[in-house]
Amino acid sequence: MRPFNFTDGPNQARRSAEERARFHRWNVPGKSRVTHPDHGSVVVPHISNLAAIMNAAEVWGCDWVKILDAEVWAVDPSEPVAEMPARYR
Numbered sequence: 001m002r003p004f005n006f007t008d009g010p011n012q013a014r015r016s017a018e019e020r021a022r023f024h025r026w027n028v029p030g031k032s033r034v035t036h037p038d039h040g041s042v043v044v045p046h047i048s049n050l051a052a053i054m055n056a057a058e059v060w061g062c063d064w065v066k067i068l069d070a071e072v073w074a075v076d077p078s079e080p081v082a083e084m085p086a087r088y089r
Contacts, residue, residue, distance in 0.1 A: 043080065058085055
């Protein structure tokens, strides 16, 4: 993945910084399984443990700041990754 460039086109330039960060957080090659006692487990893109928890919280529909007891584990590269939720809060 290449770094963000402000000349990527008119649609990219109009996105907010938060939307751009979300887009790049979901488009990375790594994978991990995030496990939580209340929400279960999900396989998400992984660039860091924090990014994996943020992606998992988005799939679960909760605030990532309140996830204090999640665990991030490595997964087999052939495992399917959860889709990025279409709606962003």
